[in-house]
Amino acid sequence: MSADTQSTLENLEKILVNEQGEFPLYKRYRALFSLKGLGSKEAIQIIIKATKKEKDSELFKHELAYCLGQLQNPEAIALLEDLVRDEDEFIMVRHEAAEALGAISDERSIQFLKTFIGGSCKELSETCYLAAKKIEYNKETEIKHENLYGSVDPTPPANEELNVKQLRDILLDQNADLWERYRSMFRLRDIASKEAVLALCDALLQDKTSALFRHEICFVFGELQDKLTADALQKTLANTSEAPMVRHEAAEALGSIAESYVSSALKHYSEDPVAVVRESCIVALDMNEYQNSEEFQYAIIPN
Ligand SMILES: [Fe+2]
Ligand SMILES: [Fe+2]
Structure with a gap:
């Protein structure tokens, strides 16, 4: 070395x-x-x-x-x-x-x-x-599943034969097996069309069965960095009865959307009484600043 x-x-x-x-x-x-x-x-x-x-x-x-x-x-x-x-x-x-x-x-x-x-x-x-x-x-x-984001996902994506409508039905079915709902989620992320992203937004706001599932949708939104998700993410962050792990992931995903309006929401919740939410907003503001800056790479250590 x-x-x-x-x-x-x-x-x-x-x-x-x-x-x-x-x-x-x-x-x-x-x-x-x-x-x-x-x-x-x-x-x-x-x-x-x-x-x-x-x-x-x-x-x-x-x-x-x-x-x-x-x-x-x-x-x-x-x-x-x-x-x-x-x-x-x-x-x-x-x-x-x-x-x-x-x-x-x-x-x-x-x-x-x-x-x-x-x-x-x-x-x-x-x-x-x-x-x-x-x-x-x-x-x-x-089969080795690789995706655009280089992440190792908790489940593989669903089969490519399924169309967006079929994937959406599985995703929104609150009685379906979590494994299948996750697989639909990752396949919809990979498709990333408007309909696919909106299906993920609907699932985030409608699901009542699993905080884990909702937090993973927020995580996927952090990868997608699509403005279409901002509204669902802001609603999730603002929902104080939502689980901290979901609000945390919503805050970090918002930070990856390079829009200035996002930072006012993050500033507001950077004083949240829940520590993981508060800290996520502080970190997300840093990422947001980076997205709006000329910096070459997020992970570069500033002086
Ligand atoms: Fe997680
Ligand atoms: Fe997390």
Whole structure:
């Protein structure tokens, strides 16, 4: 490793671990996404270390777990299992850790994940159901699903034979199996036509069965960065009876829409009493600023 790389990694680790608490959350986010972009063994070890030490922000901790999943390195499995097991851990962190196990997709995780299905925490139960099923699916099929966004999704997309109307029907069917609704969601994201995006907006506003499902639609909107989703996202963020994990994801998705009107909503909720919502708005404002700026890449660390 060159001296330059070494000093970049040390600098990123300092920001990520934030021992003295001097770095604001948006800088830590940028450092995290720089490390995720590097994706090296050293970068993963830094993210693992930071996850173990994180005490300040549940939001940041869930993002660390998310990145460990996306990097798909089995070295993170033991730590992710600890997070899923820990009943004192915030639900968003436990959920993200379980989903990360699905993303890493080690067959040995199937049994572990299944023990949480049907438990008292609905979001965790649903995440583990999807993650275990995804690992089983990967075991049975050779097909590698890739998408425009480079994300490792919690389920594969639905079959290409289904048209938007059929996908919409499955998505809006609150009695349909969550696995099938997720698959429709990702296929509609990949289609990304106006009708497809509006079906996703309707599902976000109409669904009454699963906060997990609604939060994933918001996540997908963050990938789509389509102005058509702004109204549904703003309504979701404004709905204080909505689950924090859904409002959090709505705020971050709004931040990815490069429109100035979005920032007034985000500013308003950057004082929300719910910590993960408040912090998400602060981070989202930073992303929004970036989208409107000339900066080359989000993950570049500002001086
Ligand atoms: Fe999530
Ligand atoms: Fe999230």
